[in-house]
Amino acid sequence: MAIRLHGISSSRAFRSIWAAEELGIDFDHVATTFGADSKEDGYLAVNPNGRIPALEEDGFNLFESMAINLYLAKQHGPEGFYPSDPREEAQTWQWSVWGISEIEPLQMEIVIQKFFLPEDKRDARVVARAEKGLARPLKVLDAHLEGRDYLLGDSVTIADINLAGVMELLNMIGFDTSGWPNADRWLAACRGRNSYARAKARD
Numbered sequence: 001m002a003i004r005l006h007g008i009s010s011s012r013a014f015r016s017i018w019a020a021e022e023l024g025i026d027f028d029h030v031a032t033t034f035g036a037d038s039k040e041d042g043y044l045a046v047n048p049n050g051r052i053p054a055l056e057e058d059g060f061n062l063f064e065s066m067a068i069n070l071y072l073a074k075q076h077g078p079e080g081f082y083p084s085d086p087r088e089e090a091q092t093w094q095w096s097v098w099g100i101s102e103i104e105p106l107q108m109e110i111v112i113q114k115f116f117l118p119e120d121k122r123d124a125r126v127v128a129r130a131e132k133g134l135a136r137p138l139k140v141l142d143a144h145l146e147g148r149d150y151l152l153g154d155s156v157t158i159a160d161i162n163l164a165g166v167m168e169l170l171n172m173i174g175f176d177t178s179g180w181p182n183a184d185r186w187l188a189a190c191r192g193r194n195s196y197a198r199a200k201a202r203d
C-alpha cells in the first residue's frame with residue numbers, strides 16, 4: 001500500500017504534507033478535515049485522538065505531525081535529509097520538540113483569539129502577552145541562526161521543515177518576525193522552497 005497522509009493543508013497537517021512534498025514521497029493525500037471527518041470511526045481507528053494529520057502505511061498508523069515527519073525523513077527521505085550522526089539526529093529532535101513546546105502554545109493562543117473566538121469574547125491582553133512571550137524563543141532561534149543557513153548548518157534537513165512547519169501558524173496570523181533577522185531570513189528561505197508551494201496548493 002502506498003503512504004496515505006490524512007489532513008487538509010490549511011491546518012497543522014500542512015507540516016506533514018510539506019515534509020512529504022519536500023522528501024519527494026509518492027503519497028495518497030486524503031483531505032480529512034479537522035471537523036466531522038476526523039471524528040468518524042474509520043478515521044479514529046487511524047488516529048484515536050480525532051486530529052489531523054495522521055499517516056497510514058501497510059497497516060502501520062502514526063499520529064503527531066513531528067513524529068510523522070521524522071519517520072518519513074528517516075525511512076523514505078533522500079540521503080542526508082535525516083541526519084545519520086547521533087548528535088545531529090538529537091539536535092533534529094531538539095528543534096522539533098522545541099517548536100512544539102516553546103512556540104506552538106503561544107501562537108495557538110493568538111490563533112484562538114484571532115480566528116476562533118467571537119469578537120465579544122476576544123481579549124487583546126492575551127494576544128499581547130503571547131506576542132511578548134514569543135520574543136523569548138525567537139531570540140534563541142535568531143542567535144542560533146547567526147552565521148548558519150539552516151538549523152544544522154549549510155543544508156536544509158527535516159529539522160528545518162519541522163520547525164518552519166510549526167511556525168507556519170505565525171505566517172497565518174501575520175506575526176512580524178523581521179525583528180529577528182536571522183530567523184526571518186531562514187523562515188523566508190524555508191517558505192521559498194518549491195515543496196512549500198506544492199503543499200499549500202494541496203487543498
Ligand SMILES: N[C@@H](CCC(=O)N[C@@H](CS)C(=O)NCC(=O)O)C(=O)O
Nearest residue numbers: 011012034050051052053064065066
Ligand atoms: N500535536 C498535533 C496537533 C494536531 C491538531 O490539533 N490538529 C488540529 C487541526 S489544526 C485538529 O485536528 N483539530 C481537531 C480537533 O481537535 O478535534 C500534531 O502536531 O499533529
